[in-house]
Amino acid sequence: MTAVAAEGVWKYYGDFPALRDINLSVEAGACLALLGRNGAGKTTLLRILAGLSHASRGRVRVFGGQSRSQETRRRVGVLGHGIAVYEEFTAFENLRLFAALYGLPDPRKTALEWLEKTGLERVKDGRVREFSRGMRQRLAVARAFLHEPSVLLLDEPFTALDDKAIAALQELLSRARARGSTVVLSTHQLREALELATHVALINRGKLAFAGPRTGQMLDDTGWLYRTYGEA
Amino acid sequence: MNFLRQAWLIACKDLRAELRTKEAINASLSFALVILLLFSFAFDPNSEQTREISGGLLWIVFAFAGALILNRSFARELANDCLDALVASPVSSAALFLGKCVANVTLLLAVELVCLPVFGVFYNVRWTGRFWPLLLVLALGTWGLTVVGTMFSALTVNLRLRELMLPTLVYPLMIPGLMAAIQLTTALIAGQPLAGGLYGWLKLLAGFDIIFTALALGLVDTVLVG
Numbered sequence: 250m251t252a253v254a255a256e257g258v259w260k261y262y263g264d265f266p267a268l269r270d271i272n273l274s275v276e277a278g279a280c281l282a283l284l285g286r287n288g289a290g291k292t293t294l295l296r297i298l299a300g301l302s303h304a305s306r307g308r309v310r311v312f313g314g315q316s317r318s319q320e321t322r323r324r325v326g327v328l329g330h331g332i333a334v335y336e337e338f339t340a341f342e343n344l345r346l347f348a349a350l351y352g353l354p355d356p357r358k359t360a361l362e363w364l365e366k367t368g369l370e371r372v373k374d375g376r377v378r379e380f381s382r383g384m385r386q387r388l389a390v391a392r393a394f395l396h397e398p399s400v401l402l403l404d405e406p407f408t409a410l411d412d413k414a415i416a417a418l419q420e421l422l423s424r425a426r427a428r429g430s431t432v433v434l435s436t437h438q439l440r441e442a443l444e445l446a447t448h449v450a451l452i453n454r455g456k457l458a459f460a461g462p463r464t465g466q467m468l469d470d471t472g473w474l475y476r477t478y479g480e481a
Numbered sequence: 482m483n484f485l486r487q488a489w490l491i492a493c494k495d496l497r498a499e500l501r502t503k504e505a506i507n508a509s510l511s512f513a514l515v516i517l518l519l520f521s522f523a524f525d526p527n528s529e530q531t532r533e534i535s536g537g538l539l540w541i542v543f544a545f546a547g548a549l550i551l552n553r554s555f556a557r558e559l560a561n562d563c564l565d566a567l568v569a570s571p572v573s574s575a576a577l578f579l580g581k582c583v584a585n586v587t588l589l590l591a592v593e594l595v596c597l598p599v600f601g602v603f604y605n606v607r608w609t610g611r612f613w614p615l616l617l618v619l620a621l622g623t624w625g626l627t628v629v630g631t632m633f634s635a636l637t638v639n640l641r642l643r644e645l646m647l648p649t650l651v652y653p654l655m656i657p658g659l660m661a662a663i664q665l666t667t668a669l670i671a672g673q674p675l676a677g678g679l680y681g682w683l684k685l686l687a688g689f690d691i692i693f694t695a696l697a698l699g700l701v702d703t704v705l706v707g
Binding site: 351 | 487490494497498501502560561562563565566567568569570571572573702706707
């Protein structure tokens, strides 16, 4: 079953085509690593998949539904460049708010559970503005995961995380995949991404240069994909 | 989760954030009081003319002070890309907009209710004679100003000069609503009952609110998703 599909997606910023005829499908339960240089169009594609931006041409489907439908948004978890939590609220208040916005039955309990899972239970009543960058990123991960989404769209999720936090995030992603969640993540950290990924897509100047299963060769030589399909 | 619950959650979130930072309310209230004070030097508080312009004076103050609150409404969501998280969540854009409007109306009405007694003292005007009809007019006028302002706050949120753009876009659109609110406020402060010709202005104000609320609720998803 196809979880996420982009069909002939173009995105223009003015006259500039940021995405050019992207055709991509991700099977349910798969983990797609979206790779590409800076400015290749990874974030633009993720934003369109998440329903944060409209495609100029083409269409996007998430489990067969439109990305902006309420039912689809309930099933998708998004972690973008920003941490998307409120500085003036405590960690607990942020998670309780988003749990309530996602219509979870017991927002308070869910918030406490995720604070524990991300190792933030000791600072649950601390305001986010007092948090370190790593703590903020962990809170952002909790915010994106707390409704146990069927599809996770993650833009540079390993940014600002130390080794321990990266391992914790990888563990959360593995658990989500074991639950059957589909993961699409963009990153420059090839080693971490390729270890998780079942599939790889490489975007080069807005065009899909490669899409296919992750192979052992990619793991052995992380630069191979860029040398073969990307820019020199 | 139903629409009204979503709107309520957004309104509570915005009000709680504002009560913690007091960024918009402090700026708006102090600005309103300063304008009231400065205008009081320009007009003779004992003249009949001052009463005749009282509605216009008050609504100019409310519109200027309101812009400061409205500007912050969506700008607050820019920090850490919080707007993306809200737009990506199952909260409907219309509920998000309505929640923000409720929070903005609450803040702006609070500023107005502080300004009215100050206005009464500085301008030697007894404004409590028609208190409940005046409150109705304030509520309707403030809702209209808030709906239009919140919509343009969403539209201009990513602009560098949004503080300038918001009033430039909002005030011309507000002319029919402001005209009605000014006429009604002036008459009520002068002690006239809400009857006769004033009903026409009240209908215009209510119609303005209904039309712009419906338009904004219908268009806000297009504005928020680029």
